[in-house]
Amino acid sequence: MTLVKWTPIRTRPATRIFNELDSWMDQVMNNRPVFTKNIDSWNPGFAVNDSEKEYIITADLPGMEKKEIDISVQENILKISGERKSEFENKSDQYSEIGFGKFNRTFNLPDHVNEESIKAQFKNGVLTLNIPKIEPIKPEVKTITIK
Secondary structure: OOOEEOOOHHHOHHHHHHHHHHHHHHHHHOOOOOOOOOOOOOOOOEEEEEOOOEEEEEEEOOOOOHHHEEEEEEOOEEEEEEEEOOOOOOHHHOOOOOOOEEEEEEEEOOOOEOHHHOEEEEEOOEEEEEEEEOOOOOOOOOOOOOO
């Protein structure tokens, strides 16, 4: 089984264009500034590296602390979630290109990883997960002699 990145529909380029056009039209009709970013949504960047001995997942989570990040593994599904909160009280009066809000990412883990040995580190706003691989169990082959 291979590691597959889950990509929600809203991040595909063609769909993203239509979503942005809808957002701009909604803002124009409601007399709000057109070129503002939705500060309630945030999709941090993730990278997956595959080496011989392990998978390495890194995430850029600037401005967060490790207590604001939740990591869990259940039935070969790795879930990383958290929330980065805005420093401003009144969100409607601010202009910001910095995303805030909740995020949730899931990764399907292959069968040949050791879930109990996953290590997580958080340093300078970068989360690093080391997911060690294990040797796949090969079925025992019995030979049967013909009498």
